[in-house]
Amino acid sequence: METRYFGASVKRNEDQRLLTGQALFIDDIELPGMLHAAVLRSAVAHGRIVTVDVSAALKREGVVAAYTAQDLGDFWQPGPLLVPPPPIEGSVFNLRTHACLAKDKVRYAGEPLAIVIAADRYIAEDALADIVVDIEILPALVDLEAALAKGxxxxxxxxxxxxxxxxxxxxxxxxxxxxxxxHIIKRRFLYEHGISSPIETRGIVVQWDARGGQLTMWDTTQAPVFVRNGLAAVFGLSERQVRVIAPFVGGGFGPKIMMFYPEELLLPWAAMQLNRPIKWIEDRLEHFVATTHERGQVHDSKIALTKDGKILGVKDVFLHDSGAYDPYGLTVPINSQCTLLGPYVIPDYDSTFTCVFTNLPIVTPYRGAGRQHGVFVIERLLDIAAHELGIDPAEIRRRNLIPPDAFPYDNEIIYQDFAPLSYDSGDYEPVLDKALSAIGYAGFKDEQAAARAKGKHLGIAVAAYVEGTGIGPYEGARVQVQANGRVSVATGIGTQGQGHYTVFAQIVADQVGCDVRDVDVVTGDTDRFHWGAGTFASRGAVVAGNAVNEASKVVRQKILTLAAEHFECAEGDLELGQGQVSIVGVRGQAIRLSELAQKANPMRGAVKPGAEPGLESTQYFGPPSGATASGVHAMIVEVDPETFTLAIRKYVIVHDCGTVINPLILAGQIIGGAAQGIGNAFYEKLMYDDAGQLLNASLADYLLPTSLDVPRFVLDHTVTPSPLNPLGIKGAGEAGAIPAGPLFAQAIEDALGFKAKGIELLEIPLSPARLWELTQQAG
Amino acid sequence: MTTERHAISVTVNGVRHDKTVEARMLLSDFIRHELLLSGTHVGCEHGVCGACTIWFDGFPARSCLMFAVQADGHDIATVEGLADNDKLSPLQQAMHEAHGLQCGYCTPGILMTMSHFLASNPAPDEQAVREALSGNLCRCTGYQHIVDAVLLAAERMRG
Amino acid sequence: MKPASFKYILARTLDDALAAKTEHGDEARFLAGGQSLVPTMNFRLAQPAILIDINPIAALSGVRDGASIRIGALTRYRMLEADPLIAARQPILREALPHIAHPQIRNRGTLGGNLAHADPASEMPAIMLALGARMRLQSAANDRWVDANDFFVSAMETALRPDEMLTEIDIPDSPPGTGTCFMEVARRQGDFAQAGVAAIVTLGADGKCGGVRLAFCGVAERPFHADAAAQSLIGGDGSDDSFRQAAELAMAALNPPGSTHASAGYQRHLAGVLARRALTTAHARATTEVRRDH
Incomplete structure (x- = not known):
């Protein structure tokens, strides 16, 4: 096999369409006779529904239909459990899923009450104002501890x-x-994540072909196969009667995996009632309440250490905000529980969590998916330990790293993928060393003192993490050499910007010996590939990538076999490259892949029994368990000691995600994740009042970082290939987002001399206003 | 209530379009759903994200904060007009080479903002690029590769 | 997020616009840059029955030179940023403009639209207050000038009557020996200020502070001038202590409303820090001005 492309910074195949405005996104779909939906959402967080009356809305010109829960009849039912809880002994899991329209009760502000179908979205929104709603308000549960209080x-x-x-x-x-x-340290930590806020919100276009018995749904989902299977089950259709297409999707970051969103059921149901195509595009205001969040946990944590800073044990008890329903099971808190262990030897670990129903939107994974919460706890505990024991923060981490000869390293607990939490591979100390060197750790004390003499307050931080990535169950891929010489690849995962059209093409092009630009990748169309799970848990490149590789290898063999027959030579005499097969050392003896593809699908003549037509293969790959990526981030900040505004002076990321397919795309994933981590740590906070109302539901008030808030990152990496897949890949999608919280806390404490003032930063997100409050409290 | 409609004549990427629109139709919706130029994207409809940025009479503007009826007699440019047939503009080409886009949803707005910036700032430094870019939100890239692309395009355009 | 229906009236002349406003009063709103109005319409927080589009009225746009600077209400921020007269004679305006949102917004947004919107977190009202600007309010029947201090009534509330339009802003030149400074703290560049301050210091022939203006945005229901703080500096030599005391006086006079991102206490604290810093910078600039004149 040639490796011209694997490992190279190949430019992306998908860019041309995206750069010229020709890529198809959900709202670009226009169908004849298409209607438009708008959803009426509860303004109340918790209450009994007395009335939802759509009669006035139905009278408005241009309104075609309006439905409430009552109108759904037998179709109304609580939705499915998407992710069952892992088999952990003694666990309690109370499943309460949402229906597509609230009946009897509303449990969060934003829960759908009715849907209007109209000639256009403007009229549909007009009609929402016509709907009469009467809800008897109940006390809203916003605070986790209050929700568990008696009474x-x-x-x-x-x-x-x-x-x-x-x-x-x-x-x-x-x-x-x-x-x-x-030495034992005991602290309480608060960690809140936020809302993924992709620049493209969710959206659905659905078409029901009554004559053909065919349901087609375009959906911004990250997991089209799941949605297809679910729709077939709900509507009593066969899976071949339902086609779900995730077109170009404008960012996902986790919440677009969730199913069913109410609109994913309401739209096809209404399209069947009306026999008309319907479009629903979530607007930005809706996105804040209608797309799932990832929010807060409260940790009461203890760490037991020797006086030289070796960890003996950690005990952690935490509350996790589930929101009003829990269709996504326990993925987020299990990730917190597992990822807390980090790259460290922690001989004794005792972790208990309680998930709490609140009157807030549903919580499902968002980039990092609870890992941030756990990493914050252990990294902060180590910082505090370093201070109290008089050990350098980097040094205390080094003393506790799992040694390179200890892999596979069994943590003896169960991970979100139901498999034991075993780190497949890793070598952590070189990662730490590279990060310290790149940030200039050794010389920082002098740099800090010199800056201080000029009135500038600099602070440094270093934080480590591991991430379980690339989990099963499986993905598949079909690779086929077309009669025109191009190679098509189809896989069941969705894509939201990760570069799948390119990295999968790189794998294929090396195997079959063609130009990477001659590989056409299709993702997210269930009629193009029937099987799969989806894009989540940093698994696309690992699981689907290896499936693509397996299928490519089979196609390569078919090419060789057929070409050997053609040339009447041994396969070993052949080489693949430049879209053709040639005989080694014999000039002019070559056959194009296109010609071979035509030969593999003859129009006349006898084909041997059992032979398959075409140069095609479908293969699947399922890893035994997840591959463990790791990394260290280091940062220097300057903080204004009066206004508490902050500027990042340097940010270093060193990571190990095994074998790298495309360094440029990988860098994009890591940097993009880190930018979201910065948002989480210092800008983004969902602000709720006591009545469960979101106070900052706009992009003017929910602060996504801009190009001025995110620094230029310095990147480096090490490579410890995963033994769990032939390509040695580990996932990288979420890594960048994970350790920013403890990094900010540590750096700000250092910059402002908080340790000496007795101020500890035990919460995320932070903000200038919050830092000022903490200094006021400290006096 | 019968809706009052207004006849408008708008030039988009050099092509004149005569349409009638309801007064409240946002310019972004008009471009996307009436003219079927769906490269202009809508991300927030309150003027923050910048995905819908177009040129209005030669200056970048948020098309979600204007009504189509206001465009009567005016000149608009969208992302579809940037490339010369299949030949990408210098900034488009640099975005491709520097991996300045991931999901690509914010990209058209960024191209419109930064193409205009480059036209009037041929030799920008990184800080100037970041300031000019700060009105366009991108959730995927962390901006670094976009900044690289703009600097690369500037260098090439200077020749 | 689509706006509710409205009737659209295109005004080609000021007379047309004022006639329409006289006819429709509070039912109608003027559409200038629309950068504040249209978002609120998209959220359906504002549902005006009628919009009078004044964008075609060229006479309302432009910066005019004279004993003072006169700015047409429809002048876009972009034009102010590029205007040499503004840069030379009112550098504080030039200094504040980049804080207003982002270039795409400044390409459409107008000074008059911003002032008439009267968002207390907005920069320009505070600067107009500091500069002692006057607003020209015209109706079909009337034409009057109102001082900035009287124009801004409360949050989103001005002295404009239902039939009036803000058509022009008059900014008096500062005396020789004047230094100015605008500073703000926002969560992100371009966001509304959590606190912002416009400081103007004019030195007398004796080198003492002869005139001081100190106006805040974002920390009150309307742009706020700290009279006592400014007064305390008159006749002083601009010592660090005097600016610190002035900042204390300003903080004492403020009762900030607090916001989702800043408690009232933090806003007051910021106002004090910024006042001290802006006064210090304005004073230093004034000193440089005086040296240049000699």
Missing amino acids: AALVHEDLGSNIAAHIHQGKGDYARAASRAD
Whole structure:
């Protein structure tokens, strides 16, 4: 096999269409006779529905239909559980899923109450104002501890409490660690994530062909195969009668995996009632309440250490905000629980969490998916330990790293993929060393003092993490050499900008010996590839990439076999390249792939029994468990000690995600993730009042970082190939977003001398206003 | 209520379009759904994200903060007009080479903003590029490769 | 997020616009740059029955030289940024303009539209207050000038009557020996200020502070001038202590409303820090001005 493309910074195949405005996004779809939907959402976070009356809306000119929960009849039912909880002994999981329109009760502000179908979106929105709603308001549950207090109102009355789940996992014996410890630190941590806010919101276009019995749905989903299977089940159709297409999708970051969103059921149902195509495009205001969030956890954590800073054990008890329903199971809090362990040897670990129902939107994974929360806890505990034990923050981390000869390293607990949390491979100290060197750690104390003499307050931070990536179950791919010589690849995952059209093409082009630009990749169309899971958990390149590789290898073999027959030579005498097969050392003896593809699909003559036509193969790949990526981020900030505004002076990322397919695309993934981490740490906060109302539902008030808030990143990497897949790849999609929280806390404390003032930053997100408040409290 | 419609004549990428529109139709919707130039994207409809940036009489503007009826007699340029047939503009080409786009949704707005910037700032430094770019939100790239692309395009355009 | 229906009236002349406003009063709103109005319409927070589009009225646009500077209400920020007269004679305007949103917004947004919108977090109202600008309010029947201090009434509320349009802004030249400074703290570049301050210091022949203006945005229901703080500096020599005391006086006079991103306490604190810094810079610039004149 040639490796012309694998590992090279190949420019992306998808760019031409995107750069010229020719790529098809969901709202670009125009169908004859298409109607437009708007959804009426509850303004109240918690209440009993007395009336939802759409009769006035129906009278408005241009309105075709309006439906409430009552109108759905038997179709109304709570949705499915998307991700079942892992099989952890003694776990409690109370499943309460949402229906597509609220009936009897509303449980969060934004929950759908009715849908209007009209000639255009303008009229549909006019009609929303015609709908008469009467809701008897109940106390809203916003605070996690208050929701668990005796006598609290209940999100789901039949449950008798607001406990959504209760899980305990551990290894060793924390009591033993505590009894042996020289030093124990105990703190409470608050970590809130936010809303993914892709620049393209969600959207759906649906067409029901009553004559053909065919349902087609274009959907901004990250997991089209799941949606296709789900729709078939709900509507009593066969999977071949339903086609789900995720076209170009303008960013996903996790919440676009969630299913079913109410609109994913309401639109096809209404299209079948009306026999008309319908479009629904979520607007930005809706996005803040209608797309899932990832929000807060409260951790009560203890770390037991020796006096030289070796970790003996960690005990962590935390509350996790599930929101009003829990269709996504326990992925987020399990990730927090597992990722807290980081790259460190933690002999005794005792972790318990309770998921809490609140009157807030549903929580599902958003880039990092709970890993941030766990990393914040362990990294902050180590910072505090470093200070209290008089050890340098980088040094205390170094002393606790898992040594390179300890892999596979079994953490003895269960991960989100149901497999034991075992780190497949890694070598952490070189990553730390590279990061310290790149940030100039050794010389920083002098730099800090010199800056201070000029009135500038600089602070430094270093934080490490591991990330379980590339989980199963499986993905598949079909690779086919076309009669025109181009190679087509189809896979079931969706794509939202990760460069799949290019990295998969690189893998194929090397195997079959063609130009990377001659490979056409299709993702996210269930009629093009029937099987798969989706793009999440940093798994696209790992799982689908390896499936593409397996299928390509088979196609390569078919090419060789056929060409050997053609030339009447041994396969070993052949070489593939430049879109043709040639005989090694014999000039002019070559056959184009196009010609071979035509030969493989003859129009006349006898084909041997059992032979398959074409140069085509479909293969699947499922890893035994997830591959473990790791990294260290380091940052220097300058903080204005009066206004508490902050500027990032330097930001270094060193990471190890195994074998690299495309360094340029990888850099994009890492940097993009880090920018979201910065948003999470210092800009983005969903602000709720006590009534469960979101106070900053606009992009003017929910602060996505701009080009002036995100610095130029310095990147470096190490390579520890994963032994769990033939290509040695580990996932990279989420890595950049994970460690920014502890990095900000540590750097700001250092810049402002907070340790000496007794101020500890134990929460994320931070902001200038919050820093000022904390200094006021400290006096 | 019968809706009042207004006849408008708008030139987009050099082509004149005569249409009638309701007064409240946003210019972004007009460009996308009436003229079917769907390269101009809509991200927030309140003037923050910048995805819908077009040129209005030669200056970048948010098309979600204007009504189509205001465009009567005016000249508009959109992302579809940047390339010369298949030949990408210098900034488009640089965006491709520097990996300045991932999902590509914000890209048309960024191209319109930064093409105008480059026309009047042939030798910008990184800070100037970041300031000019700060009115366009991108959630994928972390901006670094976009900045690289703009600087690369500037260098090439200077020759 | 689509706006509600409205009736659109295209005004080609000022007379047409004022006649339409006289006819429709509060039912109608003028559409200038639309950069504040249209978002609120898209959110359906504003649902005016009628929009009178004044964009074609060329006479309302432009910067005119005279004993003072006169700016047509329809003058776009972009034009102010590029205007040599503004840069030379009112550098504080030039200094503040980049804080207003982003270039795409400044290409459409107009000074008059901004002032008539009267968002207390906005920069320009505070600067107009600091500069002692006057607003020309015209109706079909009337033509009057109102001082900035009287123009801004409360949040989103001005002295404009239902039949009036803000047509022109008159900014008096500062005396020789004047230094100015605008500073703000916003969460991101281009966001509304959590606190912002416009400071103007004029030195007398004796080198003492002869005139001081100190106006804030973002920290009150309307642009706020800290009279006592400014007064405290008159006759002083611009010492650090005097600016610190003036900042204290300004903070004491403020009762900020707080916002989603800043508590009232933090806003007051910021106002104090910025006042001290802006006064210091304005004073230093005034000193440079005086040296240049000699």
